[in-house]
Amino acid sequence: MSITVVGGGLAAASAVEELRAQGYDGDVTLFGAEAHPPYHRPPLSKAVLLGEKEPESAIVHDAGWYAEQRVDLRLGEEVLELDLAGGALATSTGTHAFDRLLLATGAEPRRLPAADSAARVAYLRTLDDSRALRAALVEGGRVVIVGAGWIGLEVAAAAVSAGCTVTVVESASLPLLRVVGARVAQIFADLHRAHGVDLRFDAQIDQVTATAYSGVRLTLGDGSVLEGDLLVVGVGVEPRVGLAERAGLTVDNGVLTDPTLRTSDPRVWAAGDVANHQHPVLGRRIRVEHWDTAIEQGKAAARNLLGAGEEYQRLPYFFTDQYDLGMEYVGSVGPDGFDEVVLRGDPGETFAAFWMRGGRILAGMHVNDWDAIDPIRALVGETVDTGKLGDEAVDLTELAGTR
Ligand code: FAD
Secondary structure (H helix, E strand, O other): OEEEEEEOOOHHHHHHHHHHHHOOOOOOEEEOOOOOOEEEHHHHOOOOOOOOOHHHHOOOOOHHHHHHEEEEEEEEEOOEEEEOOOOOOEEEEEEEEEEEEEEOOOOOOOOOHHHHOOOOOEEEEEEOHHHHHHHOOOOOOOEEEEEOHHHHHHHHHHHHHHHOOOEEOOOOOOOOOHHHHHHHHHHHHHHHHHOEEEEEEEOOOOEEEEEOOOOOOEEEEEEEEEOOOOOEEEEEEEEOOOHHHOOOOOOOOOEOOOOOOEEEOEEEEEHHHHHEEOOOOOEEOOOOOOOOHHHHHHHHHHHHHOOOOOOOOOOOOEEEEEEEEEEEEEOOOOOOOOOEEEEEEOOOEEEEEEEEEEEEEEEEEEEOOOOHHHHHHHHHOOOOHHHHHHHOOOOOOOOOOOO
């Protein structure tokens, strides 16, 4: 049996690592469209962008490791077509036969069409994007960021640290509002304002044009005008599904998989940002765009490619670093939303937050309290006394089943 992995990101790297860790010694081929071996993306908007680490430090394994592991690493080789019935794929250089396949094609930044004709516009997805953006963040530069999501806020923090003047434009009334709700969103807004970021909420972008001195000019819906030396767009990502769609796999906001990450074709699995997974614990479909999911789904898919048939049950987990704020979040609120947010501790410093529905914890996070993530993870799904949950004197490990 031969195994082929399409996509040169973290999910792909984790999968081939796990194939060998499981003792599989058959043929493994990994096709990656980028020129670099698979790498971690989180540092690209944090330590690498801050200039604290070199871009190469984000690489998972160098090319020598793949050779040692007898993984045929085909970098810079995009898979163009998949013939599922024939068990073959086509790249720009030829065709390749496979028995089982993992699709880990990831996601790509959503474009801001209004900015398409402006020259000084940056998106942040790849190592090369991060390298270019780092060079462009110069002391005294004026940076306008569209989107107050995780990427936009992390870029804002890096730009402030580089000595830039930063404006963030967001269509919602607070940053991260849809994910964390107004109470916690306000904490992030306060954090950035305290570092001098000009936050423009409820803002619509009417027009983006180039200025005479090669900068950018944004005209907002209320008629106000913003000028900058650089525009960074961070308005989310779209799963890269073109290949899967053309191959006839079932696609709907990602490649649909069953609980074992198997797609509509029994010889094909999907993992990472591209996979829309039927989550057995959450009881619904979810497509997660997080680092931890890329690693763990990559490994689980690898075991299932080898016939394990195991359900992927892990809860989504996410982290961010902005200025001195480090945060970890676990769980998922879901389409029905939350009816209460319980805060625990001092929101200015070290605290935890829990998103609840009917007394049940849907998700929890901590800020700067690194020992808290395991007890928080254990509480997700539990029904608890919210008074006790918000009381720092009550140990988190004693809360399960208190309601
Ligand atoms: P990707 O990383 O998108 O990799 C897919 C790869 O497949 C790409 O290299 C692509 O070129 C290649 N490819 C696509 N199509 C083909 C094809 N047809 N043939 C060959 N190759 C193909 N998550 C967190 O949890 N915490 C964070 O702090 C965090 N920070 C982030 C910061 C940045 C700047 C970015 C961009 C992401 C961040 N993430 C973070 C998200 C996390 O990095 C992603 O969830 C993760 O990279 C997904 O991995 P993946 O392998 O599924 O997909």
